[in-house]
Amino acid sequence: MSEVVAAVRELRPVLRERAQETEDLRRIPAESIEALRQAGFFKLLQPTRHGGLAADPLDFYRAVRLIASACGSTGWVSSVLGVHPWQLGLFAAQAQDDVWGEDQDARISSSYAPMGRATPVDGGFRFSGRWSFSSGCDHASWVFLGGLVLGDDGNPVDFRTFLLPLSDYKIEDVWDTVGLRGTGSNDILVDDVFVPEYRTLSFMDTGKCVCPGQAVNPDPLYKLPFASVFSYSIAVPVIGMATGAYESHVSYMAERVRASYGTKAAEDPYSQVRVAEAASDIDAAWLQLEHNIGEEYRLVVAGEKIPIALRLKVRRDQVRATTRSIGAVDKLFENSGGKALNVGTPIQRFWRDAHAGRVHAINDPERALAMFGKSELGLKVQDAWL
Template sequence: MSATDVSGSAGSNGSNGSNGSGRDLRIDELTGAVLADHAAWNEANRRLAEGAMTALRDAGALRLLVPERAGGDEREFADMVANVREAALYDGAAAWVLMVLVGHSWMLGSMSEELQDEVYGVDPDAIVPGSLAPVGSATECDGGWLVDGRWPFTSGAVWGKWFLLGSQVLAEGKRPRLLHVVIPREDIEIDDNWYAIGLRGTGSCDVVAAGAFVPTHRTVDSGDLLGGRSVWSSRHRTSVYRTPVLPGLAVHVAAAALGLARAGLDDAADRLGTQDDRYMGSPKSRRPGLHMRLAESNTEVRSAELLIDDTLGLLRQAADGADSKQLRAQAKYQGSYAIELCRRALDRVTTAAGGRAVFDGSRLQQTFRDVTMASQHQVADLDTVGEAYGRTRLGMDPGAHPL
């Protein structure tokens, strides 16, 4: 295996639905204003307000990656990045929930057409929260599976009509078979336990299923789903559903982190540009140290943006047939590293912003907390994905880390 990085800088060939005239931006200033108006309510009530969810639906943002054959728009990952980033400028919780829901609709494109029609046939804006970690258990039965479990971090759970959940099929003496299932709301119990340092308005609480019957057509082998090799992923107008899921998810999370970092840096610049140092009696804006902090943080966020753009090119290549373990390792690491760059950028300016920035209601404080929380997502684990990527740079197999 070559130790040379894969280039992701090639332009789009249109195979993933590009319209050739820039990104398809659904979150305009009017929609953004509605999201901002509900941000405080979301934070206080630990879930997305009805008005915020309605704004996302009315903007058409929820159907960006719903398959066209099921009534959706089947756009590009780059359109998802643009819309999630834009939403985060107004409210991190709304952006995060949008990111999760668009991601799950994208993954349902790799499941059976019968399921796609079931979920989206009546409503192409159907809301599908979920938790991908295989923490549930599935037992085979006549016509399908009986599923039990408790799944944490189910963002937007209260709005769910269907739930995409990871499960294990246990067999004595064998490695568990991993299965992803889709379960309707009536078979799910929501445990309102979401109390967290950041992304408080996302309602990312636990959901529970007890002996829920899941017919076979609502399931997919996790290896096929995560690897972008489901038989259903190729039955679409575009190649976007053949994108490997785990590197793709890194870009999804990075999109939210990017918008939050931009919003936080804008607030920091406004704050530091107008405050006086109460002990020195001079404007904070005269401090050379603050100038350097802002310069470095802005450059880190710009670097994250460029990394995301390059990674989108890698994912497009993979979807169009040029897939490899090396490409996946690089793409997953670059997406994860973009998240880390956004976290570092906000940490640097928050440290310098002074005591008045730490109160609730401070946009800088909120974006710092939200990005800190986003950086805890499994796809942002730089130790594991860094090991895989580093091995490929030495011409080695990336190892057992999921890619």
């Protein structure tokens, strides 16, 4: 859907201009969300039966990278809210109708950590809990929440995602951070509500790539592994932030004079090396992602099963992409001089935002790298995020 990507590209200047405002608000301005809606961004991964585009996932990630290169917080929230229509497409048809039946522009935020406790009752579950870090929740009327289903003995028997309407939860404004300040990633509170079973989805089903929504959404897009699609939706904004930091740094350094040495920064060979290293790391991060998700999509389009080896590779390169991007931003920030510390400069904002994105659990490198190494050494790998 090149038209949507092109429309998003045209929004970059205004999103860049709003970056400081976004930080000050501690949430994405409503005007930015509306502009992205009009561009068709939120429809990229939405099922066609509900007015979506069911696009190639690479179109979605390309758009996310562009948004994050203008404003890290806006890129983060756009990616999270934008990937949720894909996940809803995996739910039972009735759940999709509940959300989009009257409003095909309805949005969903999330917090997947299994902080909820669900007790089975007739037709569904009684559900309670408190969750942190629900990015963009102020722009959503539904939420995905992770929870453990408890058996008769009180021990967990399943890990599910629960879909709740705004009337069933409260948002507590607690988001006040040094990075990704504009994401409005506030807490969600749920106090003993009923969730019908059809508005839940087991992580075991998503891991097997066999979900009820595929009965009504046969497009190849909905046969991709959850861990691949979601993990890249968290990594790509960081690649986008690194891209934005690079663009800002090169533009700034081309004009900067280094007072300590009385020379133009652009003529400094050490600065030139840092620029080259950062550019290479950012390119490597993106190219591996592009190759891996492209290969997964090619397989599902052909009706073939995605091998575990490729799924492990996706997770390996996803965390490496984050690591490379952080390294690139660090090189550029260290090379920018004292004035880069000023509040309002793009480079310090990208530096803070990228490091904030890194602390998301899905970006932890050790777990994903250990899974890959374990498999390569002939050991069995079992993980919900594979």
